[in-house]
Amino acid sequence: MPQFNVIGTSPPRLDGREKVLGQAPFIADVPIPGCWVGGVVASPVPHGRIRAIVRDPAFDWSRVVFVDAASLPCRNFVHMVRDDFPILAEEKVTFVTQAVALVAGPDRATVDEALRHVTVDIEPLPAVFSVDEALKGEVVVWGEDNVIDEYRIDRGDVKKAFAEADLVVEGDYATGLHEQLYLENQGMAAIPRDDGSLEIVGSMQCPYYVQGALEQALGLAPERLRVKPCVTGGGFGGKEDYPSVLALWTAVLALKSGRPVRILYERGQDLQSTPKRHPSTTRIRTAVRRDGTITGLEIELRFNGGAFTTLSRVVQQRGMLHCQGAYRIANVAIHSLTVATNMVPSGAYRGFGAPQGLFAIERHMDRIARELALDPLDVRLKNIVDEGDTFPCGQKLKGVFARQVLERAAELSGYRKKRALYAQGSEGPLRRGIGLSVAFHGGGFTGSGEATMGTVVRIDYDGAFSLHVSSTDMGQGALTVLPMIAAEALGLRPDEIAAPRPDTAVCPNSGPTVASRTTMYVGRVVTEACKALIDELRTFLAYQEGISPRAIAFTKGALHCRSRSWTVAQAARARCDAQGPFSVEGRLPQEAAACFNLDRFEGEAYRSYAWIAQAVEVAVNVDTYEVKPLEATIVAEIGRAIHPVLVEGQIAGGFLQALGWSHIEDLTVTPEGRFSADQLNAYLIPTTLDTPQWHIDVMEEPCDVGAYGAKGLGELPMNGAAPAALSAVENATGVFGTEIPLTGEKLFRLIEAQGGTER
Amino acid sequence: MKMTVTVNGRKRTVDVAPLARLLDVLRDGLALKGTKEGCGDGECGACAILLDGLLVNACCVPAIQATGRAVVTIEGLAEAGEGRPEPDRLQQAFVDEGAVHCGFCTPGMIMASRALLEERPHPSESEIRVGLSGSLCRCTGYGTIVAAVAKAAGEGYPERPLPWKSGGGERPLFSPDEAERFFVPESLDEALAILHRHPDATVLAGTTDLLPDMKKGRAAPERAIDLLRVPELKGIACDGSVIRIGACTTNGEIIRSPLLRERLPVLVDAASHSGAPAIQNRATLGGNVANASGAADHLVLLLALGASVTVASVRGERTLPLEDFVVAYRKTACEPGELIREIVIPLPPEGSLQKWIKRGSRQALTLSRVSLAFHLEREGERIKVFRLAAGSMSPVPLRLTETERAVTGRTITVETARLAAETARSEIHPRKSPDYRRAITANLVRRFFEELI
Numbered sequence A: 001m002p003q004f005n006v007i008g009t010s011p012p013r014l015d016g017r018e019k020v021l022g023q024a025p026f027i028a029d030v031p032i033p034g035c036w037v038g039g040v041v042a043s044p045v046p047h048g049r050i051r052a053i054v055r056d057p058a059f060d061w062s063r064v065v066f067v068d069a070a071s072l073p074c075r076n077f078v079h080m081v082r083d084d085f086p087i088l089a090e091e092k093v094t095f096v097t098q099a100v101a102l103v104a105g106p107d108r109a110t111v112d113e114a115l116r117h118v119t120v121d122i123e124p125l126p127a128v129f130s131v132d133e134a135l136k137g138e139v140v141v142w143g144e145d146n147v148i149d150e151y152r153i154d155r156g157d158v159k160k161a162f163a164e165a166d167l168v169v170e171g172d173y174a175t176g177l178h179e180q181l182y183l184e185n186q187g188m189a190a191i192p193r194d195d196g197s198l199e200i201v202g203s204m205q206c207p208y209y210v211q212g213a214l215e216q217a218l219g220l221a222p223e224r225l226r227v228k229p230c231v232t233g234g235g236f237g238g239k240e241d242y243p244s245v246l247a248l249w250t251a252v253l254a255l256k257s258g259r260p261v262r263i264l265y266e267r268g269q270d271l272q273s274t275p276k277r278h279p280s281t282t283r284i285r286t287a288v289r290r291d292g293t294i295t296g297l298e299i300e301l302r303f304n305g306g307a308f309t310t311l312s313r314v315v316q317q318r319g320m321l322h323c324q325g326a327y328r329i330a331n332v333a334i335h336s337l338t339v340a341t342n343m344v345p346s347g348a349y350r351g352f353g354a355p356q357g358l359f360a361i362e363r364h365m366d367r368i369a370r371e372l373a374l375d376p377l378d379v380r381l382k383n384i385v386d387e388g389d390t391f392p393c394g395q396k397l398k399g400v401f402a403r404q405v406l407e408r409a410a411e412l413s414g415y416r417k418k419r420a421l422y423a424q425g426s427e428g429p430l431r432r433g434i435g436l437s438v439a440f441h442g443g444g445f446t447g448s449g450e451a452t453m454g455t456v457v458r459i460d461y462d463g464a465f466s467l468h469v470s471s472t473d474m475g476q477g478a479l480t481v482l483p484m485i486a487a488e489a490l491g492l493r494p495d496e497i498a499a500p501r502p503d504t505a506v507c508p509n510s511g512p513t514v515a516s517r518t519t520m521y522v523g524r525v526v527t528e529a530c531k532a533l534i535d536e537l538r539t540f541l542a543y544q545e546g547i548s549p550r551a552i553a554f555t556k557g558a559l560h561c562r563s564r565s566w567t568v569a570q571a572a573r574a575r576c577d578a579q580g581p582f583s584v585e586g587r588l589p590q591e592a593a594a595c596f597n598l599d600r601f602e603g604e605a606y607r608s609y610a611w612i613a614q615a616v617e618v619a620v621n622v623d624t625y626e627v628k629p630l631e632a633t634i635v636a637e638i639g640r641a642i643h644p645v646l647v648e649g650q651i652a653g654g655f656l657q658a659l660g661w662s663h664i665e666d667l668t669v670t671p672e673g674r675f676s677a678d679q680l681n682a683y684l685i686p687t688t689l690d691t692p693q694w695h696i697d698v699m700e701e702p703c704d705v706g707a708y709g710a711k712g713l714g715e716l717p718m719n720g721a722a723p724a725a726l727s728a729v730e731n732a733t734g735v736f737g738t739e740i741p742l743t744g745e746k747l748f749r750l751i752e753a754q755g756g757t758e759r
Numbered sequence B: 001m002k003m004t005v006t007v008n009g010r011k012r013t014v015d016v017a018p019l020a021r022l023l024d025v026l027r028d029g030l031a032l033k034g035t036k037e038g039c040g041d042g043e044c045g046a047c048a049i050l051l052d053g054l055l056v057n058a059c060c061v062p063a064i065q066a067t068g069r070a071v072v073t074i075e076g077l078a079e080a081g082e083g084r085p086e087p088d089r090l091q092q093a094f095v096d097e098g099a100v101h102c103g104f105c106t107p108g109m110i111m112a113s114r115a116l117l118e119e120r121p122h123p124s125e126s127e128i129r130v131g132l133s134g135s136l137c138r139c140t141g142y143g144t145i146v147a148a149v150a151k152a153a154g155e156g157y158p159e160r161p162l163p164w165k166s167g168g169g170e171r172p173l174f175s176p177d178e179a180e181r182f183f184v185p186e187s188l189d190e191a192l193a194i195l196h197r198h199p200d201a202t203v204l205a206g207t208t209d210l211l212p213d214m215k216k217g218r219a220a221p222e223r224a225i226d227l228l229r230v231p232e233l234k235g236i237a238c239d240g241s242v243i244r245i246g247a248c249t250t251n252g253e254i255i256r257s258p259l260l261r262e263r264l265p266v267l268v269d270a271a272s273h274s275g276a277p278a279i280q281n282r283a284t285l286g287g288n289v290a291n292a293s294g295a296a297d298h299l300v301l302l303l304a305l306g307a308s309v310t311v312a313s314v315r316g317e318r319t320l321p322l323e324d325f326v327v328a329y330r331k332t333a334c335e336p337g338e339l340i341r342e343i344v345i346p347l348p349p350e351g352s353l354q355k356w357i358k359r360g361s362r363q364a365l366t367l368s369r370v371s372l373a374f375h376l377e378r379e380g381e382r383i384k385v386f387r388l389a390a391g392s393m394s395p396v397p398l399r400l401t402e403t404e405r406a407v408t409g410r411t412i413t414v415e416t417a418r419l420a421a422e423t424a425r426s427e428i429h430p431r432k433s434p435d436y437r438r439a440i441t442a443n444l445v446r447r448f449f450e451e452l453i
């Protein structure tokens, strides 16, 4: 194993100090002199034709500015995957809370008063909220048939596999809405500057997405749009697309009023109007041999996209590319749809389509085991992918550790013994159960995304080093980890490299902070920038010493020629003294990006996959139908743990979100088209007492793409917790849950249908 | 009004509305932005601070009640460094253990940890989890946070107890208009006299129901009387065969009461499963009863305990059985000009049994989906007295009198358990998810008796 100085250590995170002191500036904390408050006139109905927007003359409208679609001073769309999402609804509204008009005024009370004096006269239209209803086509929400996107993968001879199967196992699975519940609500401010430029500050994951959306709609040059994320209080995908919407709203209001305008969401508004994880339904058919070998697989995966495309297309692609599970199956047919409904548009949430598909396939593996009276672990091991196997998209796999993580999780958790013991049942109301699953996640953008992204990272030296990226630190630790990578590459201490929060006027575009790409890809580009820095210094030293650059070597964190050596800091100082401050850039080498044919849905979907297996142990109270997670044993293979403490934090944090989704985070759409929760007591996330004991084991098998071998980690722990938890409930009670969240009430119905739990 | 409050050891005076949230006073009035708002409903703990040394959520405290008291915010924990604040040991432990991710929950989490360590310098892991159960974190999975608190405790933190546990006792200075509408009486007589003059005034106890209601626009008190400065409304005392608990006694005081731990542990149990620490330190028994909600946890237990309510007005006092006091959903027998003075609970006889069970939607900080309270007295093998109350299944909690009758006089057998369960099942009529709630009720009633066989 290579020796590192920085990689694998866990220095305190750089923003830790200001955060524990309560000094970290979140968007609600930033003083903005003369700032007005923005507010949104939101559609009260899920579907309808706007007849009129009526402003009550009883209110003095000169106290505020007011904007509707007709008076919008720019093009009316928010640039995302497709440009179908309007800044303000024009003729129709297609979801509850859709913005119809905007107001800004000097304070909250004035704005609230103004909002109370606007009525939107809407002719209601019939609305659809489920994929099945929407596919009937009687109500058209989007396009001609409500189908936002459709993809297929066909591999091998599925018909033949089913014809020759010993057994055909079928199942239907469903996952519910899932709210990111970043603890800091969405918030954004736009500040007009004297030179006609705009500054945008706020809570966000992707400063350049925000800049791009402003540029496209407002028609302003990017130099005149400066975007600066504040400290961001959690994102988890929820601050990937929506900040672009908020930025446009505040920008429009700022331009109209000539003043800074800030919109801070309250929790209720945030719950009601921002994108959630796509609800999904999955139908799986498998052709199975009696020994558990799967010879054929058919999957129909459907996402409820809500009213507009937002990020659905890419969510669906990722769902497609993970839904077959970590298995080697020769004959596969996958068909997926994203369907528009009159729900708030679904968006990005950690895992991005993968957790939905993996939930279904992992539960299905348990079903096969049940039907064949085999242990679920054995059925998995029978089919698990190994080095050199091929995924349905045609990708021949390298760096596969599915078997290793699965076997290790089973061993560390004592799975086999416990599974057998718990299946015997017990006296009293508490029944224990253990369940296990295996999952994976492709690091970085799907398909050729990283190749076309053009990730750039810059290092400046002006007496001190600073690292400039557009990645935001929303808690995951990006701005601690990236300088660690640079420090390792340059033989410096991490605290010798500043990593300021992004500012599009300063930082290059290293891409959005999404897709588990930051440590892996942006980190890799940081190492490329470091190489460029070394080259630059080598050239300078060679010139200074009058020797050939080739005569200068860089080893052990220092530059050496025959007679002298310099640390990178010394060499940079000398270069700066002689020639002034300087900068270098790094870019992603083409060979580090995957190459995929989206039209045929074929090729290398991701350059590397990270692997995870998890055993979850629960206690089910059969009197009250409560599920309490007790232990979680998680084995993750992530290439390289740059900062082990942050790695464990990501794993536990992500895993807990998935456990919450599996049984308590219950969000539905009411008949009126609203989300069922408008305050935190109606959307419950796990507390300390709903949290299991963590047993986290990290395996490191460096990949050849990411920084120092790192693979993508952020989303991985989201992918397999829910099916493992349901398998544990099955072990405890005998009932087979196919739908999450498996709330107490749903568990009750399953137990009733089974005729109780006495076995 | 002008409010004077001691914040992090310094006296500060600000102009605010009497019912302004302390959270806004701190953030906007005093520019202390370290205290965060994650929900404004008391549900996340991001706004947690210490008020007179106790953990509370600043979004649920009105300015009028914080006046004259001592507030400690996250900014107050830091040690004074050279020209800039330095993290104290606890804050540093959060950094060192990786307990800080996005940092939005961090200030509230650290305040909750400090409050816990003030009270329990060497908490067990499960005590840490309970102490932090009202502080939500979406990033970390809590493991590192629990470790950070344990680390600080292991290092002997806090070296010194918190210096700022009481304020200067200042009273709010109202504007002439406010003086007609807001009142801070300091004795029961004064409170009753004001209430007599302004029978429409809202009385303020812990405001954990009231402030979230105001935020939702469900309440907008024109006039209000703060009850928290009235000493007669506080206190827990054993008086012959009854326990008297002042209406403004908080769940926190109930939990910490040695008397109740010994004589009425079931009430301590209910109080500790209601809300979470920051809510418990504010929520009062009187407020829970006055609110007359179907999901009010104490109401259920008090019904089974056979409690009564003493109300007071300038005309004097009267005591009613709780059943008669709670008239309908959100409606009590309090007449205009009356307030709840105390709750009177008969001391359970020696050898009797009380049990309280709550099924919420998660393990902490959750409203009951089903709650049940049992009181059982036996005579030899037979059931002499049995009271059973059920909550969250009707507009107000109910006694299940048919079930009580069905088993009274019987011996406790499997058959009795089954009979009680089935009678209870048919006796309740929950509006939402009826069969689910009936099943839970029946299971729990059956289990109660089966465990006694």
Ligand SMILES: Cc1cc2nc3c(=O)[nH]c(=O)nc-3n(C[C@H](O)[C@H](O)[C@H](O)COP(=O)(O)OP(=O)(O)OC[C@H]3O[C@@H](n4cnc5c(N)ncnc54)[C@H](O)[C@@H]3O)c2cc1C
Pocket: B041, B042, B043, B060, B202, B203, B204, B205, B206, B207, B208, B209, B210, B211, B212, B227, B247, B248, B273, B274, B275, B276, B279, B282, B283, B284, B285, B286, B287, B288, B289, B290, B291, B295, B296, B297, B298, B334, B338, B339, B340, B341, B365, B366, B367, B368
């Ligand atoms: C996050 C959170 C969690 C909660 N969890 C629970 C829970 O688990 N279980 C539960 O039962 N409740 C819970 N509650 C509700 C609330 O905390 C309790 O009902 C509490 O006991 C109310 O007391 P209070 O002193 O805060 O009432 P306040 O809000 O001060 O008052 C409530 C009402 O009662 C009136 N009132 C108060 N005192 C008197 C009096 N002495 N005489 C006459 N009228 C009076 C007030 O005018 C007001 O109308 C929760 C609340 C929050 C915010």
Ligand code: FES
Pocket: B036, B037, B038, B039, B040, B041, B042, B043, B044, B045, B046, B047, B048, B057, B058, B059, B060
């Ligand atoms: S802001 Fe959430 S508890 Fe106060």
Ligand code: FES
Pocket: A183, A233, A234, A475, B099, B100, B101, B102, B103, B104, B105, B106, B136, B137, B138, B139, B140
């Ligand atoms: S650190 Fe982000 S919510 Fe706790």
